[in-house]
Amino acid sequence: MLTFNDLMTLLLTFFVLLLAFSTLQPEKASRAAASAVSALGAERMGGNAVERFLLPIVRPYSDRDVEEQRSRKNSGRPGDIVRDRQAAVAASLASVPGARIDAATGGFTVHLPLPGLFEGESLRPGPALRMVLDQLAAVSRGGGARITVTGEEEHHGPGEAGETEREQSILRSDAVARYLNETGGIPAEKISIAWAGTPGEGTARRSGPAAGWIRLAVAFPG
Structure with missing residues (x-):
């Protein structure tokens, strides 16, 4: 049986992997976050509360500013x-x-x-x-x-x-x-x-x- 500490550890591990992966594959990371929202039952938490919590963490890594920074670095x-x-x-x-x-x-x-x-x-x-x-x-x-x-x-x-x-x-x-x-x-x-x-x-x-x-x-x- 999962305890509260086990659940927090799993969530923390998920966030770390998600952030690391988002620097390489931003679109796939966003889809993974959306899947997590669905798996955690965001609909039952009122107004997609989990989505509002998760996606802002991932989306900055797929912004145009990040891509421009990479382009400037390569140039x-x-x-x-x-x-x-x-x-x-x-x-x-x-x-x-x-x-x-x-x-x-x-x-x-x-x-x-x-x-x-x-x-x-x-x-x-x-x-x-x-x-x-x-x-x-x-x-x-x-x-x-x-x-x-x-x-x-x-x-x-x-x-x-x-x-x-x-x-x-x-x-x-x-x-x-x-x-x-x-x-x-x-x-x-x-x-x-x-x-x-x-x-x-x-x-x-x-x-x-x-x-x-x-x-x-x-x-x-x-």
């Missing part, structure tokens, strides 16, 4: 973060004809055609370049992706022209890095600068922090 995965950052930057490239963006390990690379990016001989970023750099800075501040921005132009052969290219590369890369730091708010220690080529491919590089700290690499050829 926080590294791969999703990189894709979101890349999509945001890609939208800003519409102002730069010929620009493109490529996926890379842990991030992406933005390729910008050099003509028209800078204002005359001043090497100040022009309006189109500023729009892209502002978006890159915003994305970089959010973290979660390693970004490389590089300019593209045909290279001349070795000699005097090649040395001039290298000087221009240094000036352009420094101008972009300075804009990202001063206007974009990216800490200098998170910017790596490579000259006359793409970072990591036999180019000269300004001394900087360990690679693990680099979040935005800059390489603008001469």
